[in-house]
Amino acid sequence: MSLLSWNCRGLGNRRTVRALVKVINKQDPNIVFLIETKSDLDWMLKVRDWCKYKNGFIVPSRGSSGGLALFWKKEIRLDIQTYSHSHIDAWVDGEDGIGWWHLTGFYGEPYTSKRGESWQTLKHLHGTSSLPWLIIGDFNEITSVAEKEGGSNRTRQQMKYFVDTINFCGLKEVRFTGPLFTWLYLKEDGSQIRERLDRALATVEWFHLFPMAKLVHLTSSVSDHSPLFLQFYAKPRKQKMGRVFRFESMWLKDPRCEAIVENAWDDGLLGGSDDVLNKCLES
Structure with a gap:
């Protein structure tokens, strides 16, 4: 099983849609979570069809901002639990009989003054299920100064609120490969601001189900955010021992x-x- 998460910064133009279809064709994810679609329901249903997914759940944008979507293949059993303009929460039936697990596609508040609302949402979702939990998306926040390069300094208190929320929910980072920074902003003077805003976090119980999970930071020229591709790799079953021959x-x-x-x-x-x-x- 695999999952693609991407803040695509608008799917209203065909160029971005083509880029999305291209990465889906290459990586073949079972589940796709899209952030900032900036599109209405009718258009996103067309995008889902172009991406060749049978199932989908869409949170339309508010005017020209926001918008979330979750697509999944027909063979995937997925039940939507709750949603808002900042998250889509679902339960997923794992492959190979590993049971149900909890998935949250997340979009942190872009405005610092409202960032606390994002952390309250995560803390609330933490209490809604005891299933193994994975959260993936654009959190719009960093955990340390090492996750930022260029621009003004992030306040330590601001980062601490995020780290405290991660600890409160019992989450750990899913290790990644690829570039450290997942967001790039090019300023008018030619300088750059780069930050790691996109990530995947999971509980210990989720890692027990998928101990070999691998997150890859991909690259894209049509969005200032990197797509995230997560391969799950379920825990291999123990092989039943056959009859052992011993000579007496x-x-x-x-x-x-x-x-x-x-x-x-x-x-x-x-x-x-x-x-x-x-x-x-x-x-």
Whole structure:
């Protein structure tokens, strides 16, 4: 199973839609979470069809801002729980009989003065389910000064609120590969501001289900945010041990031993040595 999350910064133009279709065709995610679609319901239903997904849940934009969408393949069992203009919350039935888990596609408040509302939303969602939980999206915040380059300094208190929320919810970072920064802003003077605003966080229980989960920061030329591609890699099942053959020296004292081995070899020859051993054990 795999998931693509992307703040696409508007899907109203065909160029961005083509870029979305291209990354979906290449990565083939089972679930897609889109942020800042800046599009209404009718247009997003067309986008879903162009991306060749049968199922979808759409939160239309408010005018020319916001907008969320969640698409998933027909073979995926997914139940929407709650939604707002900042999140889509769902339960997903995992593959290979691993059971249901909790997915939240998240978009943090872009305005600093309202960022506290985002953390209250996460704390509320934390209490709605005991299922293994994954949150992915654009949080519009960083956890440390190392996640920012250029521009004015972020206040430590502002970052602390985010870190405190992560700890309150019992979340940990999903390790990633690719560029550190997921958002780029080019200023008029040619200088850049780069930050890690997009990420995936999960509970310990979710990591138990998907211990080999791999997050990749992709690149895109049509948005100032990087798409995130998450591959789940479920925990491999333990292989059931077959019958183990052990030779006992006491068998040599049994007068039937030689005849049993000869007959087993004659009967099981076409099936190979495993068949010969099984016939010996059955005699």
